[in-house]
Amino acid sequence: MKVDGRHTRTLWLEPDGWAVGTIDQRQLPHRFVTVRLETLADAAEAIRSMLVRGAPLIGATAAYGVCLALRADASDRGLATACETLAATRPTAINLRWALGEMTAAVGRLPVECRVAAAYARAAAIADEDVAINAAIGRHGRALIEDIARRKGGAPVQILTHCNAGWLATVDWGTATAPIYQAHDAGVPLHVWVDETRPRNQGASLTAWELSQHGVPCTLIADNTGGHLMQHGLVDLAIVGTDRVTAQGDVCNKIGTYLKALAAHDNGVPFYVALPSPTIDFAVVDGIREIPIEERGAEEVTLMTGATADGRIETVRIAPAGVAAANYGFDVTPARLVTGLITERGVLPATREGLAAAFPERAGLRAAE
Numbered sequence: 064m065k066v067d068g069r070h071t072r073t074l075w076l077e078p079d080g081w082a083v084g085t086i087d088q089r090q091l092p093h094r095f096v097t098v099r100l101e102t103l104a105d106a107a108e109a110i111r112s113m114l115v116r117g118a119p120l121i122g123a124t125a126a127y128g129v130c131l132a133l134r135a136d137a138s139d140r141g142l143a144t145a146c147e148t149l150a151a152t153r154p155t156a157i158n159l160r161w162a163l164g165e166m167t168a169a170v171g172r173l174p175v176e177c178r179v180a181a182a183y184a185r186a187a188a189i190a191d192e193d194v195a196i197n198a199a200i201g202r203h204g205r206a207l208i209e210d211i212a213r214r215k216g217g218a219p220v221q222i223l224t225h226c227n228a229g230w231l232a233t234v235d236w237g238t239a240t241a242p243i244y245q246a247h248d249a250g251v252p253l254h255v256w257v258d259e260t261r262p263r264n265q266g267a268s269l270t271a272w273e274l275s276q277h278g279v280p281c282t283l284i285a286d287n288t289g290g291h292l293m294q295h296g297l298v299d300l301a302i303v304g305t306d307r308v309t310a311q312g313d314v315c316n317k318i319g320t321y322l323k324a325l326a327a328h329d330n331g332v333p334f335y336v337a338l339p340s341p342t343i344d345f346a347v348v349d350g351i352r353e354i355p356i357e358e359r360g361a362e363e364v365t366l367m368t369g370a371t372a373d374g375r376i377e378t379v380r381i382a383p384a385g386v387a388a389a390n391y392g393f394d395v396t397p398a399r400l401v402t403g404l405i406t407e408r409g410v411l412p413a414t415r416e417g418l419a420a421a422f423p424e425r426a427g428l429r430a431a432e
């Protein structure tokens with residue numbers, strides 16, 4: 064998507080053809096800073112520290128992390144260490160493990176001297192596939208928005224989203240935002256309510272920034288506002304992203320998603336989840352019991368970082384010194400609260416049958432494992 068009018072992806076190869084460039088998302092929206100990743104440690108730290116974040120981008124970065132690792136050591140041991148190191152960075156988004164599986168399958172059986180080139184080829188394909196998948200999600204999701212627009216006779220379609228499932232969370236387009244960008248580009252009048260998404264504020268710092276860069280009308284809201292808006296008929300549909308969808312259609316996403324789904328259900332607001340197929344984990348059925356939920360540091364809850372009036376970036380404490388704080392990164396929305404899953408193969412019911420019918424090659428493989 065566009066930054067200052069220039070088309071930009073979130074991940075690219077540097078001009079030297081081997082180092083990996085990306086955006087330091089921790090500095091947005093205050094500064095647009097790009098970073099060069101040169102080693103396995105750089106890639107792992109970028110994911111761990113959330114310099115890059117969002118399930119699909121974590122996966123693509125991990126794929127390139129394997130490339131960087133193999134440049135230093137392309138042996139079986141080197142490949143195994145790379146996968147172990149990257150897998151340990153964040154537990155919840157399944158795209159990370161999916162990408163490591165893809166990389167291992169692409170290079171594991173090759174002679175050592177062929178592995179680096181093959182790894183770069185597969186990582187590039189993963190990145191390009193992510194862009195194509197998200198563009199397809201955009202086409203399918205856009206039809207949902209257009210349907211509502213027709214019913215509203217020209218009044219803007221009101222969409223609520225949570226966290227950042229935008230292009231910053233992917234290689235391009237985003238998942239939840241792809242239908243929004245495509246509908247907006249096609250001239251469909253729409254407006255996005257952007258949940259701030261405490262504690263790390265991905266909505267405030269990332270989604271509001273990228274939608275504004277693209278010229279999409281949006282309004283930032285405190286996390287607790289969605290229910291009120293829905294009660295007053297101010298939300299036509301919700302579209303969120305996800306870090307992992309189970310075989311039965313349970314949806315794990317940024318903490319707070321479940322509460323929005325409950326409010327949507329109570330108010331008859333359609334609640335859609337947009338996802339690329341690598342986000343489906345056919346090995347897991349019951350999301351609440353089986354998906355590991357990342358717990359991050361208490362300081363993300365007790366401290367806040369922002370820009371001062373004179374442009375300095377500062378961190379301040381917003382809670383009593385020493386207070387206990389819990390920081391669960393994700394929650395699980397049961398499939399029964401999900402109106403539909405917007406995938407690259409169409410809008411599916413959030414059911415075991417719906418997912419298996421759309422992705423039989425993956426559902427069957429996992430069942431056979």
Ligand SMILES: CSC[C@@H](O)[C@@H](O)C(=O)COP(=O)(O)O
Binds near residue numbers: 226233238304305
């Ligand atoms: C297309 S991204 C979908 C999800 O990864 C996104 O909604 C989300 O929860 C991101 O969490 P984050 O902790 O910022 O990596």
